[in-house]
Amino acid sequence: MARSNEVNLNECKMVVPLNTWVLISNFKLAYNLLRRPDGTFNRHLAEFLDRKVPANANPVDGVFSFDVLIDRGTSLLTRIYRPATAEEPLPDVAELEKPVTAEVVPVIIFFHGGSFAHSSANSAIYDTLCRRLVGLCKAVVVSVNYRRAPENRYPCAYDDGWTALKWVNSRPWLQSRKDSKVHIYLAGDSSGGNIVHHVALRAIESGINVLGNILLNPMFGGEERTESEHHLDGKYFVTLRDRDWYWRAYLPEGEDRDHHACNPFGPNGRSVKGIKFPKSLVVVAGLDLIQDWQLAYVKGLKKAGQEVKLLYMEQATIGFYLLPNNNHFHAVMDEISRFVGSDC
Amino acid sequence: MVLYDSTALAGNSSGSSSSSSSKPPPPLQPQQQQEIDGLLAGAGYKVRSSELRKVAQRLERLETAMANSPADFSQLASDTIHYNPSDLASWVDSLLSEFAQPPTCPSEFVMDPVTNQTVVNDAWTTTEPNMPQVHQNISYEQQSLNNQLTVVTAMEEDSGIRLVHMLMTCAECIQRGDFSLATSFLEDMQGLLTRVNTVCGIGKVAGHFIDALGRRIFQGIGGGSINGGSAYENEILYHHFYEACPYLKFAHFTANQAILEAFDGHDCVHVVDFNLMHGLQWPALIQALALRPGGPPLLRLTGIGPPAPDGRDSLREIGLRLAELARSVNVRFAFRGVAASRLEDVKPWMLEVNPKESVAVNSIMQLHRLLGSEPNRNSPVKTVLSWIRSLNPKIMTVVEQEANHNQPGFLDRFTEALHYYSTMFDSLEACTVQPDKALAEIYIQREITNVVSFEGSARVERHEPLARWRTRLSGAGFRPLHLGSNAYKQASMLLTLFSAEGYSVEENDGCLTLGWHSRPLIAASAWQALSDAPAEFPAPDTHRPS
Secondary structure (H helix, E strand, O other): OOHHHHHHHHHHHHHHHHHHHHHHHHHHHHHHHHOOOOOOOOOOHHHHHOOOOOOOOOEEEEEEEEEEEEOOOEEEEEEEEEOOOOOOOOOOOHHHHOOOOOOEEEEEEEEOOOOOOOOOOEEHHHHHHHHHHHHHHHEEEEOOOOOOOOOOOOOOHHHHHHHHHHHHHHHHHOOOOOOOOOOOEEEEEEEHHHHHHHHHHHHHHOOOOOOEEEEEEEOOOOOOOHHHHHHOOOOOOOOOHHHHHHHHHHHHOOOOOOOOOOOOOOOOOOOOOOOOOOOOEEEEEEEOOOOHHHHHHHHHHOOOOOOOEEEEEEOOOOOHOOOOOHHHHHHHHHHHHHHHHHOO | OOOOOHHHHHHOOOOOOOOOHHHHHHHHHHHHHOOEHHHHHHHOOOHHHHHHHHHHHHHHHHHHHHHHHHHHHHHHHHOOOOOOOHHHHHHHHHHHHHOOOOOOOOHHHEEEEOOOOOEEOOOOOOOOOOOOOOOOOOOOHHHHOOOOOOOEEEOOHHHHHHHHHHHHHHHHHHOOOOHHOOOOOOOHHHHHHHOOOOOOOOHHHHHHHHHHHHHHHHHHOOOOOOOOOOEEEEEEEEHHHHHOOOOOHHHHHHHHHHHHOOOOOOOEEEEEEEEOOOOOOOOHHHHHHHHHOOOOOEEEEEEEEEEOOOOOOOOOOHHHHHHHHHHHOOOOEEEEEOOHHHHHHOOOHOOOOOOOOOOEEEEEEEHHHHHHOOOOOOOHHHHHHHHHHHOOOOOEEEEEOOOOOOOOOOHHHHHHHHHHHHHHHHHHHOOOOOHHHHHHHHHHHHHHHHHHHHHHHHHHOOOOOHHHOOOOHHHHHEEOOOOHHHHHHHHHHHHHHHEEEEEEEEEOOOOEEEEEOOEEEEEEEEEEEOOOOOOOOOOOOOOOOO
């Protein structure tokens, strides 16, 4: 097996810049240490190793942030990112929740990735990504620190996402001047992308209008083993075995990967035909082993008559959007900005 | 300004946007070789650009090692103590060293078809065209010293927000010297306070800040005795603060853990406690030393504290109780009290340190009191750090409030304090035990009063953030002893067992912080004097040239 390992290590070196390789490999190896074979998770070590950053109400590169506890019962924290404006380059700390002033302000509710088990809203990589989204989309970003598996299984992450959606929708200070409504987008990567779909689904009956879903390398799966899973297993930082572990950690005990949380358009899925589902932007990395499931998701949306744009980045691996050192990054950021800007 | 590193210079076709092709690239300055990769820094990792390739190779090796020896791997996963994950290179190396025989990766070396010699496989892709590598000359410490203001709020009612706004405006008037306007704001706020929920949230802490501002306006900035309380009162309040929330317990626990490890293998040990109080920290250490494999050392404890106003030798009383405990667990123990109203009045000869013993200096929220109002002169902190160093301690444990309450500008200081203490009060809400909670609040209120209403030598609560202490201590000849994942885990577990949900321990470049939700409030670190400290212990009265 040393032979194929050799091949694997060589292949993924070729397609990512050196610092990206170092970052993602570091995560890969650290995460290997955290997943225990019995399904438990070394949470203490995970939190110790995770690089976190505090919020900063003083603007850095035009963006300031502050944390809000939106549900004491579940200790649900969100980190809110806002642009410092030309009129007010230094925000008044007494009024961090000052009303937005533009005609239309997109509010992006962001769900960080980590396969439902890793990372937090205050993880450095996600703090950086959210800050970028503010400048890119001239938006307010609300990053949700949802409860994680295996300590908190389905549907906790979705519940927290739903709580955040309701909270955002009911903030007067987030309403756009144009129509006194909050212009909400849902965005997320990996497990966050999965959460986006399920929270959007919950929003349907409630009357809360979600303007768009952005799914970056969303985490989906199913019982069947697909071509991409066979072909790419272990080649680009990710193995099928770790994917299986994370599903076992998130899904209710005894459920398999055809549970609708994992496989939304599978045998136990829920059709979105005929309902007012938000338009979707789905980004798929060509070197991500679960791409067949992501593509099946896109297909499922299309079949149901929903508006969806697929961005297939052929030579991209997981995590390409974490560092701005590759063409895929810039291409995707441009698309996101257009997707969010198109409602103005 | 774009800086070049060795990889960008090595004939890379991408070439950064501002390179001028006619001139040869400038020779690498030592400074440039120190620069860290800006993108990884944004992700929380410090890796020198010049070391990226080496770190990558080591990661590869580590992966192979993990795959090839499952037994070592599972031990790595469960028993290994991790340190300072931000320093990626040393983290990877420390993991590699856990393997019996770290392999050479087959993929690292390939046969050069021309020369038939093995060469290092540097197969990593070079930068894509038109994608300049951004290597920023970030001074990592500088980044954290940038004006940082962390706010964690819960949802506030409108009147709460108005109150905060008024507090800020009032503070701003005071900064400008417009005391009459400040006074009218004060009156408005006192009125608003009656309509706001003062039981929790911003209403509660606002009341204390309104009082502090009032005091500043009417009594002046040096007015009254320091905090108006006796040492005895302070001790009582301290004790209840200890009981009501985990900050002091965390401080003691983390420091003791580090001291225990530092004393490993030493038979004569001496702990110098900069603020004995009721000696709450020491029973646990005494018991841990009693239980250590190989038996306990001879333990000396020197406790510093203010003299009792009624002439009692209060320090000695504490010492006697600790001696009782030590006797009951068969630890040879000796205690000495050093009475001093201020830490800067203590001279090293008073501690009677024996050159043969291993010394631990323990400072729980004391060092900041030494930061005088004129930092550039021979401030007390420099003097004290210097004599600490001359004791050549095995370890110095430092716990400080993680806040920037020593800024020269009043408004900045006020703003920071408002957010810091409102977070701390928020965390106290979880405590339901009385009178612990009420008295703990008074304890905190006294700190607030000192930060807000006092100036000059009366203002002793001069809290500074960890980043600043790091710079200061490194500059004074100390190197950090990193607190590892074992300390982290134990602190986390204790919190889960004994405290409400919401407290969080975080790792920060080898130090540990305890905070409420995402806001660190207390930082614990450990230090050792750098080895060029004098080998000979100086005679007490020798004046050493500085």
